[in-house]
Structure formats: structure tokens, C-alpha cells
Amino acid sequence: MGLMPDSYRQMEPEELRLSILERKEALGKRLIVLGHHYQRQDVIDFADFRGDSLGLSRLAAAQEDCEFIVFCGVRFMAESAEILRREHQKVQHPDPKSGCPLADMADIASVQRAWDLVAGTGEDRKVIPVTYMNSGSDLKAFCGRREGAVCTSSNAGAAFKWAQAKGEKIFFFPDENLGRNTARQVGIPREEILLWDPDVSPLDPEIEKRVQEATLILWKGFCHVHTDFRPDHIRRIREEDPGAKIVVHPECSEEVVAEADAVGSTEYICRYVEQAPSGSSVYVGTEINLVDRLAVEHPDKKIYEVFRSLCPNMFRINPAKLLWILDEIGEVHRVYVDSETKELAKVALENMLSFS
Numbered sequence: 001m002g003l004m005p006d007s008y009r010q011m012e013p014e015e016l017r018l019s020i021l022e023r024k025e026a027l028g029k030r031l032i033v034l035g036h037h038y039q040r041q042d043v044i045d046f047a048d049f050r051g052d053s054l055g056l057s058r059l060a061a062a063q064e065d066c067e068f069i070v071f072c073g074v075r076f077m078a079e080s081a082e083i084l085r086r087e088h089q090k091v092q093h094p095d096p097k098s099g100c101p102l103a104d105m106a107d108i109a110s111v112q113r114a115w116d117l118v119a120g121t122g123e124d125r126k127v128i129p130v131t132y133m134n135s136g137s138d139l140k141a142f143c144g145r146r147e148g149a150v151c152t153s154s155n156a157g158a159a160f161k162w163a164q165a166k167g168e169k170i171f172f173f174p175d176e177n178l179g180r181n182t183a184r185q186v187g188i189p190r191e192e193i194l195l196w197d198p199d200v201s202p203l204d205p206e207i208e209k210r211v212q213e214a215t216l217i218l219w220k221g222f223c224h225v226h227t228d229f230r231p232d233h234i235r236r237i238r239e240e241d242p243g244a245k246i247v248v249h250p251e252c253s254e255e256v257v258a259e260a261d262a263v264g265s266t267e268y269i270c271r272y273v274e275q276a277p278s279g280s281s282v283y284v285g286t287e288i289n290l291v292d293r294l295a296v297e298h299p300d301k302k303i304y305e306v307f308r309s310l311c312p313n314m315f316r317i318n319p320a321k322l323l324w325i326l327d328e329i330g331e332v333h334r335v336y337v338d339s340e341t342k343e344l345a346k347v348a349l350e351n352m353l354s355f356s
């Protein structure tokens, strides 16, 4: 793994800005810079497209002239672009250390161990694995190998219905909160949910009975950015600004979602704010860089955060790292996913197309 020379860190913001614009102009249509909604503004300023991880990966793969894809986001996002890219395209990630703690909570060894335990109960043929987009390529491939699917926060409800029609149980990774919020949406009762804690579940003497009784097995993972939001934050907003609307992301806890006016993906949140009447107040429960940007882009509305919660992993990407990647285009921090993993992950992604 290459190390960025110190000279990039020492550059002034304006010098960085002009240099990035110059490199982008020189590469023209051969380059696409993708910026996830949670990226800081001084990175988003250089994004050709901004959006969510799946949307951005598909957009990049649709650009025939593009040879180089630079994904400003966390690692699983760059891997998704690598899975979906065209043959001649190369994907680079400005900081390979920028991972997603939620995705990392479901490492493939623990998932395989859990699956084997579920299989040991004789129930495995009835279980359909579904993984959230926020997961490693190996977990996506795991689901593809077992006729499962990938889902996003927009289509998790459809994914659960699809999986229920195909099998009898769903094993969902890695976000417990998205799983619980989706279960409520599709009517899976709380008592039919088995929470799979990889640290303790294998020791549970009741495991066989509990797997048999479950409709939904939920991996015990969470996003620390979205679990920062609490019901008392919402209650305080209601007291202080009773006319305001509150929209939150489904990675928030069930309790927070229950107290909000609306819940949905980042794309849904952007539309919600766009469609809010001029002059209205909207409080947003998601990563602070998106909230701040929405506030700037909608000066006719009052857009506030439910609580300031920043994703430090997203924040690792900065203009200096982006410039270095552009200077080493096609070379440093290339993202690789082996061909077998890629093909199986594509199966899980294609299965998603059948319900979205």
C-alpha cells in the first residue's frame, strides 16, 4: 500500500483546489469522481456525481468513456463500484483505511460460523440470507452463493417480502436497527425475531429451539453514527419547535423511528427536504455533512440536525488524498475483488433487481 507524500498534506486549500480542478480537466471524461452524501463539503465540491453507494456505482459503470473511477466514501462502497464496473474501468479509493464499522461487524468468518450453527439445527434450507448494501464484498458473495440477496435501506421491506416468499426465515446482516425497522414495516412480530449476537449466540443451549421459532434472525450490528440519535432528542425538538417535521434514517433505533414523522434512506431524506414547504422547519437524523449541505442548498427552509453526529471514517477522505490519487491515477489504492467473489456478489445484487 503506497503512502501519500507529506507534500500533499502541506498544501494550502486553494492550491489543492486548483490542482484537483486541473487534473480533472486534463483527464476529462476518462475520470469520474464519486462522492457519497456523507462526504465533507471540501470533497463533494469535486464530485461528478453524489448519491448513495449503489446509485453511484451503477452510474459510474454506465459511463462508457470513463476509465478511472475514484470513490470518495468508505471501503465497501469502493468495492461495490469494483464489483459493478465495466471491464476496462479501474476503481481507486483515496483512503483504504476508511472502512465502515457497521460493515466490519459482520466479518465472513463469524457469519460462516453462525450459518453453520443455524444449519446444525436442521433449519438451513429454509433460511434466505439477505445483506444490507453496507457489507463487505465477501458477505455479498456469501448471500449470492446461497440464493440470497443484497438490499438497500430503500428496498429492505421488499427484500424481506421476497425472502419470505422464497424461504421460511430470513437471516439479515449486519444492521439490527434496519432489520427491526423493516420487520415492523412488513409485519414480522417482535417475538419471531432472533437477535444473533456473534459473541454469545453459539453458547446458547436453547439455540435450536430459538432458530426454529424465528422468522427473522438479525445480526447484532449497528451504525454508531445513527445510534447517537435518541428519543429524548426528538422529544426536546417537539417541545421547542412543535411545528417542525422530523425525518430520520432507518439505521436509527426503533424508538427513535417511532417518534419521528418520517423514515427513509439518504435519497428519501433529500427528497423529503426538497418537498417540504418553503419556510418550514425540518430536523434530520443522519450524518451531519448531509444535514449541513441540505441546509445550505435549501435556504428557504430551516433545516437542522436532530443531533450533530459525524462519521469519522467518511471524514478521513480529504482533498489532499484526492489530489494524490489523481496524480497516481490508475495506480495507487486500486480496489480489487477476486473474480469468484465478484460473480457471486453480482448474483446477490441481481437478485435485488427482482424486488426493487
Ligand code: SF4
Residues within 6 Å of the ligand: 038, 074, 099, 100, 101, 102, 103, 134, 223, 224, 225, 226, 287, 311, 312, 313, 314
Ligand atoms: S455512517 Fe454508519 S453505516 Fe455509514 S459509513 Fe459511517 S459507520 Fe458506516
